[in-house]
Amino acid sequence: MMNLIQSVERALKILNLFDDYTEELKITEISNRLKLNKSTVHSLLKTLETYDYIAQNTETGKYRLGLKLFERGNIVLHHLNVRTLARPFLVDLSRDTGHTLHLVILDGMEGLYIDKVEGTSGMIVYSRIGRRVPLHSSAVGKVLAAFQSNDWQSKLLERYSFFRQTCYTITSGAQFQKELNRVRENDYAIDSEENERGICCIAIPIKNHLGRAAAAISISMPKAQFEEQPLENVLGKLQAAGLSISRRLGYLDKKAHL
Amino acid sequence: MMNLIQSVERALKILNLFDDYTEELKITEISNRLKLNKSTVHSLLKTLETYDYIAQNTETGKYRLGLKLFERGNIVLHHLNVRTLARPFLVDLSRDTGHTLHLVILDGMEGLYIDKVEGTSGMIVYSRIGRRVPLHSSAVGKVLAAFQSNDWQSKLLERYSFFRQTCYTITSGAQFQKELNRVRENDYAIDSEENERGICCIAIPIKNHLGRAAAAISISMPKAQFEEQPLENVLGKLQAAGLSISRRLGYLDKKAHL
DNA sequence: GAACGGTGTTTGATATTATCAAACTGCGCG
DNA sequence: CGCGCAGTTTGATAATATCAAACACCGTTC
Numbered sequence: 010m011m012n013l014i015q016s017v018e019r020a021l022k023i024l025n026l027f028d029d030y031t032e033e034l035k036i037t038e039i040s041n042r043l044k045l046n047k048s049t050v051h052s053l054l055k056t057l058e059t060y061d062y063i064a065q066n067t068e069t070g071k072y073r074l075g076l077k078l079f080e081r082g083n084i085v086l087h088h089l090n091v092r093t094l095a096r097p098f099l100v101d102l103s104r105d106t107g108h109t110l111h112l113v114i115l116d117g118m119e120g121l122y123i124d125k126v127e128g129t130s131g132m133i134v135y136s137r138i139g140r141r142v143p144l145h146s147s148a149v150g151k152v153l154a155a156f157q158s159n160d161w162q163s164k165l166l167e168r169y170s171f172f173r174q175t176c177y178t179i180t181s182g183a184q185f186q187k188e189l190n191r192v193r194e195n196d197y198a199i200d201s202e203e204n205e206r207g208i209c210c211i212a213i214p215i216k217n218h219l220g221r222a223a224a225a226i227s228i229s230m231p232k233a234q235f236e237e238q239p240l241e242n243v244l245g246k247l248q249a250a251g252l253s254i255s256r257r258l259g260y261l262d263k264k265a266h267l
Numbered sequence: 268m269m270n271l272i273q274s275v276e277r278a279l280k281i282l283n284l285f286d287d288y289t290e291e292l293k294i295t296e297i298s299n300r301l302k303l304n305k306s307t308v309h310s311l312l313k314t315l316e317t318y319d320y321i322a323q324n325t326e327t328g329k330y331r332l333g334l335k336l337f338e339r340g341n342i343v344l345h346h347l348n349v350r351t352l353a354r355p356f357l358v359d360l361s362r363d364t365g366h367t368l369h370l371v372i373l374d375g376m377e378g379l380y381i382d383k384v385e386g387t388s389g390m391i392v393y394s395r396i397g398r399r400v401p402l403h404s405s406a407v408g409k410v411l412a413a414f415q416s417n418d419w420q421s422k423l424l425e426r427y428s429f430f431r432q433t434c435y436t437i438t439s440g441a442q443f444q445k446e447l448n449r450v451r452e453n454d455y456a457i458d459s460e461e462n463e464r465g466i467c468c469i470a471i472p473i474k475n476h477l478g479r480a481a482a483a484i485s486i487s488m489p490k491a492q493f494e495e496q497p498l499e500n501v502l503g504k505l506q507a508a509g510l511s512i513s514r515r516l517g518y519l520d521k522k523a524h525l
Numbered sequence: 526g527a528a529c530g531g532t533g534t535t536t537g538a539t540a541t542t543a544t545c546a547a548a549c550t551g552c553g554c555g
Numbered sequence: 556c557g558c559g560c561a562g563t564t565t566g567a568t569a570a571t572a573t574c575a576a577a578c579a580c581c582g583t584t585c
Contacts, residue, residue, distance in 0.1 A: 012564095013314040014543065016572060017278040021318040024339060036533060046574050051534065056271040060279040070533060074339060076374050079381070080397040081282060081332060082340020116334050117319075123337070139338040270535095272572065274543060294562060304545050309563065328562060 019045065020053045024062065024074070033071035091215060091224045092124050094257050098250040099126040099226065106243055108230045111136060113149040115157070115222065118169060120150045123224070145185055146174045148200035148212030149225040154185075155192035156214045156222035162189065177203045197244060202232060209235035211244060213251040216260040223258055226251060277303065278311045282320065282332070291329035349473060349482045350382050352515050356508040357384040357484065364501055366488045369394060371407040373415070373480065376427060378408045381482070403443055404432045406458035406470030407483040412443075413450035414472045414480035420447065435461045455502060460490060467493035469502060471509040474518040481516055484509060 022043055026034065040050040054072055057063035061077035092112060099110040103126040112124035120142040136142070144150035144165070154165060171180045179185050192198045200210040212227035228243060252260075280301055284292065298308040312330055315321035319335035350370060357368040361384040370382035378400040394400070402408035402423070412423060429438045437443050450456045458468040470485035486501060510518075 012310060012543090013317060014274050014278070014310050015541090016272050016274045016543085017311060017314045018318070020272070020275040020278065021315070021320060025318070025335075027339070037531090048534080048536090048575085049573055052270060052272050052572075053275060055534095056275045057279070059271060060276070060283070062279060065533095076379060077283075078336060079340040080379070080399075081285070082337040082397070121334060121338070139340070141338075270572090273570090274572085295560085306546085306563080306565090307544055310543075313563095 016053070019043065019049070020057060023050070023053055023057065024078070027074050033066055033069065033073040035071055039072070091254070091258065094254050095215065095224065095226065095250075096124060096126075098254060099124060102126075102226075102228065102246060102250060103128055105246060106228060106230075108228050108243075111149065111227045111229065112224055113142065113147075113153065113227065114224045115153040116141070118144060118165060120144060120147060120153055120225070128229075143172070143174065143204070145169065145171050145180075146178045146200065146204040147227070148198040148210040149227045151188060151192050151198035151200070152212045152214045152225040152227075153222050155189045155198065156216060156220065158221070162186075174204050175202055175206050177201060179203065197248065200227075201235070207232050211240070211247060213244075213247045214255075215251055215258065216255040217258050220260065223255075226254075274311070277301065277307070278315055281308070281311055281315065282336070285332050291324055291327065291331040293329055297330070349512070349516065352512050353473065353482065353484065353508075354382060354384075356512060357382060360384075360484075360486065360504060360508060361386055363504060364486060364488075366486050366501075369407065369485045369487065370482055371400065371411065371485065372482045373411040374399070376402060376423060378402060378405060378411055378483070386487075401430070401432065401462070403427065403429050403438075404436045404458065404462040405485070406456040406468040407485045409446060409450050409456035409458070410470045410472045410483040410485075411480045413447040413456065414474060414478065416479070420444075432462050433460055433464050435459060437461065455506065458485075459493070465490050469498070469505060471502075471505045472513075473509055473516065474513040475516050478518065481513075484512075 023039060026039060026042060036050055036054065037047060039045075039054075040047045043050070054063055054065075058065060058072075058075065061075045063072055064075040065072050091114070095112050099112060102108075103110045107129045109128040110126045111122055113120040113122055115121070122136055122138050122140050122142065125136060125138055142150060144154045154162065157165075166182045166186060169182070169185075171178075171182065171185065173180055179188060188198075196213065198212045200208075200212070202209060204210075208229055209232050210227045210229045212225050214222040215224040215226065217223040226247065228247060281297060284297060284300060294308055294312065295305060297303075297312075298305045301308070312321055312323075316323060316330075316333065319333045321330055322333040323330050349372070353370050357370060360366075361368045365387045367386040368384045369380055371378040371380055373379070380394055380396050380398050380400065383394060383396055400408060402412045412420065415423075424440045424444060427440070427443075429436075429440065429443065431438055437446060446456075454471065456470045458466075458470070460467060462468075466487055467490050468485045468487045470483050472480040473482040473484065475481040484505060486505060
């Protein structure tokens with residue numbers, strides 16, 4: 010098909026190594042993990058450093074991610090003005106309910122957290138801006154998938170692997186298809202311990218001018234609280250916020266043809 | 268000195284092209300600007316795209332920055348926990364005063380915006396998270412430079428170019444040195460139309476355990492408002508916030524030896 | 526204080542690999 | 556229909572990334 014450039018690939022693989030490691034990496038560790046010669050890694054690192062994509066700790070000699078990534082990342086973010094539109098709503102919803110709110114967009118076959126407002130309850134939610142979340146086991150994922158075109162959904166179902174996260178996770182394409190249809194009808198999605206034990210979420214779509222989901226907002230809470238109060242309490246507030254944001258994005262309330 | 272890897276350099280230069288251009292770029296435009304062969308650029312772009320650092324608009328064929336940068340950028344951000352510490356203070360200060368607040372860190376010989384809270388007054392401040400600001404013409408820049416080591420300052424003054432931004436900009440090393448000494452004594456800095464006509468700023472340092480500036484916070488307002496009310500009104504609030512954040516970073520109130 | 530194990534760094538011969546021009550495809554427009 | 560202008564693919568060529576090995580440095584250990 011296509012010839013990728015080896016050295017660039019390797020450079021990007023180096024950047025990707027820092028995925029879960031907030032810690033700094035030694036040059037030898039990088040070369041071991043990527044099975045590359047130490048001096049090759051060194052050249053790559055020095056190139057990345059020159060352009061500020063990597064920085065070296067002058068004390069220890071170890072390497073860490075550079076500030077350029079941060080700078081460039083925020084330019085990307087600027088494209089996604091959904092975030093600035095949504096933020097005040099997330100803040101309000103979090104204050105009203107005490108729970109944690111997330112804003113998530115679709116990226117390939119995953120959801121990508123682009124904003125988060127922590128609740129006051131202090132419940133720990135395993136998420137972070139920039140992290141990813143599966144489509145089949147999360148409320149936001151279901152919403153994002155539900156409001157895409159039928160063609161997109163078919164392609165997704167062909168390729169997707171429904172790995173199990175908890176004992177409640179949806180693990181078949183047929184089940185997921187039914188769930189998506191239900192989400193389209195209801196205009197919201199539920200995750201009841203399907204992604205993480207003890208945690209339940211409600212999510213609603215942010216729709217664009219085509220009626221597709223440009224993003225999804227979710228509220229996360231412990232199972233107990235989710236069960237003891239009626240769904241409508243919080244769902245109404247979520248949907249009101251979702252509609253306001255969607256309208257500002259150009260959504261026109263019409264029935265979308267997906 | 269050192270051999271950088273050409274193809275990686277070129278790939279990073281492509282990413283850097285998107286600096287001020289939120290618009291998408293055509294492959295031919297990229298090759299013109301970097302004076303590279305079209306097919307070379309194509310290979311580079313496809314490699315970057317495979318790793319999600321570049322994305323192609325399927326409609327127009329044009330290229331834009333990819334979401335991976337956003338993801339990686341937020342990992343960098345996570346390192347800088349100054350931001351999470353400072354944010355609530357910025358929000359409060361903005362609500363109290365109605366003005367725009369900025370959080371800036373030192374990166375090389377420039378300031379780098381890492382957070383911003385817009386004021387309610389609706390005044391337009393030309394800044395954005397990820398953007399850079401000169402050290403010699405901004406209040407935050409003066410603060411960041413003032414609270415570094417003497418060695419660092421000497422090196423800065425040797426190399427720095429004091430370009431003019433407005434008719435009030437400091438344009439000589441001697442002047443700047445005097446200004447830095449004043450900032451060290453007062454523990455705050457002023458920018459009165461030195462960076463942008465009509466805009467004045469007050470900035471204070473966030474200090475680390477060594478007494479160095481880990482970051483700076485500034486408040487921006489129109490010249491008229493800056494002149495009509497006494498400085499102390501807002502300066503006191505800023506300094507209180509600065510001290511709280513500095514203490515959480517390990518600052519111990521002692522006189523630093525810089 | 527000499528030898529060791531651990532860093533990151535530099536070197537230079539080698540063949541792999543990125544590069545370029547040119548040809549190709551596909552789209553929109555007159 | 557044919558022109559112009561996109562992005563893409565091709566393949567010969569030479570430049571360039573790569574590797575192993577040697578180097579320099581810093582602590583530790585004997």
